[in-house]
Amino acid sequence: MRTEFILEAITAVNDVILHSETELESLDREIGDGDHFINLKRGCTTLLAMRDELASLPPADVLQRIGMKLLSTIGGASGPLIATFFMIMAKVEKAGDISSLSEIAAAFNASVEGIKQRGKANAGEKTMLDTLIPVAETFNRLAAANATPLEIFNAIQQTAEQGMLSTRDMIATKGRAAFLGERAIGHIDPGARSSQIIIHTICELAKQHHTA
Amino acid sequence: MRTEFILEAITAVNDVILHSETELESLDREIGDGDHFINLKRGCTTLLAMRDELASLPPADVLQRIGMKLLSTIGGASGPLIATFFMIMAKVEKAGDISSLSEIAAAFNASVEGIKQRGKANAGEKTMLDTLIPVAETFNRLAAANATPLEIFNAIQQTAEQGMLSTRDMIATKGRAAFLGERAIGHIDPGARSSQIIIHTICELAKQHHTA
Amino acid sequence: MKKFINQVDDVLAESLTGFASAHANIVSLNLEPHFLTRRHKAENKVAIISGGGSGHEPLHGGYIGYGMLDAACPGHVFTSPSPDQMLAAAEAVHAGKGVLFIVKNYAGDVMNFEMAAEMLPFESATVLTSDDVAVENSTYTTGRRGVAGTVIVEKVVGSLAETGADLAACKALGDKVNSRTASMGVALTSCTVPAAGRPTFDIGDTELEMGVGIHGEPGRRREPMRNADAIVADMVAAILEDLKPAAGSEVLLLVNGFAATPLMELYLLYNSAAKLLQDKGLNVTRSLVGNYITALDMAGASITICLLDDEIRQHWDSPVHTAALRWQR
Amino acid sequence: MKKFINQVDDVLAESLTGFASAHANIVSLNLEPHFLTRRHKAENKVAIISGGGSGHEPLHGGYIGYGMLDAACPGHVFTSPSPDQMLAAAEAVHAGKGVLFIVKNYAGDVMNFEMAAEMLPFESATVLTSDDVAVENSTYTTGRRGVAGTVIVEKVVGSLAETGADLAACKALGDKVNSRTASMGVALTSCTVPAAGRPTFDIGDTELEMGVGIHGEPGRRREPMRNADAIVADMVAAILEDLKPAAGSEVLLLVNGFAATPLMELYLLYNSAAKLLQDKGLNVTRSLVGNYITALDMAGASITICLLDDEIRQHWDSPVHTAALRWQR
């Protein structure tokens, strides 16, 4: 993983999150408490302001700083989960350069495992994990099968979208939507949607890099 | 004054007040606190329930009981003022039977004087006195001039209406409307309107009696 | 109108019953006529009685107890109580040293308390509170309304009465506090009187009512909504123009909510007002923030400033034990 | 949205600053990161720390002081605070006997406090409050929310900690109180998160939301509006079905407002609930009525019942001196 790519990703994710304000806010208003967009925006704004300071650091330190900063900035349920993702990524990167797509896939998988543990949750509970778990699976499977980068990124984007959409018909058992019982049915989980948007954006960026 | 007439008047006034709910309520909402109708209704309901108990009493006692009962039932600004009216009426009646129209006019005048003193107010301050003071004047003048009952009652009704309407363009200096300054202009005073309605009703009743 | 009520006619009695039972160690309720007294009658002191229309809770019942009121007479919603209530309350709490009525200056309250005082078999005096600077004062008019400053008057006079001071001294201190206290209120919404069933006034989403009282009556001016600092600046300016405090004066700052404005906003208003007063060279040494005198379900707030002196500060600080105000120093 | 604010981003800091300055004799505020502590650090006791999203004032900052909390960590509106706040607060108030976190059971709060506990250089334990019976409990789910019962847990555990009891004893009492406490909430309006600028849900003039929490989230059911006794009956039934108290049990009854419901209505609800409990053979010996844990500007209320025993009653009755809860017995 390269520091430069991470910094580019920060800018791209910030843009797309800002553009998703209405949607993310209303998803969380419907089955949560309405702050998911604000929480993410706060995180993005802080990372954006950190870019200069991160630019000269090795990727492991960049990921670790991002994790710690998000942990103290986002708050809510998504804060510790997203922070955990980066902190594990950092740990894996530190242990040995992640560079091949299959190494990145393995690191991604470990980070998603970290989210599962932190949130004591799994697939099917109407959370961001319904986007992340299938993505980790697709990513690892295709990387192991030596698919081309383009095939992999396209497949990830598709899987993320399916995963996100699958939350619509679920009853939630974790997160705030769990308080709603049956009333949560018919609504997409905000965290599942934001993860999908972020993954989609990073994949687009990665595709540009691989074709460039 | 006859007990029977007072009891009839209670019923008639109760009816007309109940029919004026929307108007009185909104007048007091506009330049007061919205409770003038409720206050009057509470008074009427209590008097209605007292009719049997009053029926056998001499008029002075009836008036005194009405005054005391209204004092403890209506509350607000109108309670003590209306109660004062009846308590003074009772005192005059007690001092010597009021029977001729000019005696009634004099008693009415004394009672209105009582209201002026209790409320430290006079004509032109946008209160019930803008109905009551001209009525007292008309009543006394015509009774002294030996006008016919019909002429007197018609003139009272007309004066009451003019007095009530005159409050529309006044700035209030007494009562809640005084807090509004210029904003009270354009609104009829609720107490001026309710007094006019009551006077109109009692005059109608008196006319029926005099023609019957 | 959505309210937690059963029958409109029963709201007052049910609410008072709930209040008295939740605070049974402090107050007792009498129902015919309505009045509240301390649970244990105080002896050898001036009996302090207040009252007024209901809908301003915790005023006045919430201020019954050691260091404040001996009794309170609640009228119907926004309607002055009637003299029989004051007479019965006075009968219950009079302790040989006379009765002091603390009355907010409204035509109805003034007349009803006046008639009670005339009929009272005991010596009595009345402190009229009139702290609302939204209303211009004049000898020819009803004069200013009594609003949140009433709480300060009740606390300070209540403390003095507890020392055994006589009626004249209590009345004098009450008048002094009133003359050194000024308030200004702003509403963001109207309130809804239960019996009326609809808001007293309509107001848009970009407007406010400046200079309101505590009865849902319209204020002095309909103005555009603006930020908290700007609203506070106008309110404080009106108050200071009235009080004209000397530089360095020590003041008590009360930010009072009308019921539907959350504490988060009240503390933000307090912050804004306290900073402004400091900038103007005043010394805020005492404070109170919360819903102390309300207007049913109105969103809005008032700011009250009281110019302290040693005597007022001492009686403000002294112990008080009521349902709504309680401290020990 | 009409609120007394300046910039949406400054609401929290300005409000906390106002709170800390209005109660400077009780609390101190730290701004980077946000946390509140007692003005004077307590020694020789377990440090009791709570926290959670803001918008529930007076919770938690209002409960800092003798007999209750040592520190509180306020998050953004309705957003759990982050671990750095808890770590800094613990550093400030730890007095050698460990730290007890009192945490309302929400995924975000649980995880943030958990991460703080993992990083903490002191011994710590956590009491999770989960009194909301609107949410069915299950080991496979997030479980019940912590709502108004949290205030009771904080008061009772805070009292025990003041005696010098150790961390295990404080944790055990907290868990016991939580297990004997159940709540149910109802909303008449939504609230408006300042940053969102519009109500979280829409609701008609003849509807209510039954089984709501304290974040403006929709409740379990949208139901027709009805009278207070009928609403209270449903709430109390849900609570008693959960607590299953023995006949004659002694209970504490807490009627809590969500911010925009006036005291007059809260006392009316109290009256209704107290009568109902009495009819069911329960013995209401302690009570609390007011806005103790709110949901921004929501109109609505919750009912909480806590089954008392000698230990809980004793610690409920013991002296407490905070901005929002104060008594001396």
Ligand SMILES: Nc1ncnc2c1ncn2[C@@H]1O[C@H](COP(=O)(O)OP(=O)(O)O)[C@@H](O)[C@H]1O
């Ligand atoms: N235990 C959990 N495991 C995984 N994701 C969770 C968990 N709890 C909540 N989430 C995710 O967090 C999202 C909500 O985030 P956010 O609104 O920022 O925090 P909060 O719920 O505290 O307001 C949910 O949509 C869901 O995807």
Ligand SMILES: Nc1ncnc2c1ncn2[C@@H]1O[C@H](COP(=O)(O)OP(=O)(O)O)[C@@H](O)[C@H]1O
């Ligand atoms: N000082 C006064 N003298 C005469 N009438 C008054 C005075 N003050 C108020 N009123 C009358 O009382 C009416 C209001 O009565 P009501 O609404 O029942 O009481 P309140 O003003 O206390 O709510 C006013 O419309 C006015 O006519």
Ligand SMILES: [Mg+2]
């Ligand atoms: Mg959320």
Ligand SMILES: [Mg+2]
């Ligand atoms: Mg009126």
Ligand SMILES: [Mg+2]
């Ligand atoms: Mg009135």
Ligand SMILES: [Mg+2]
């Ligand atoms: Mg949140």
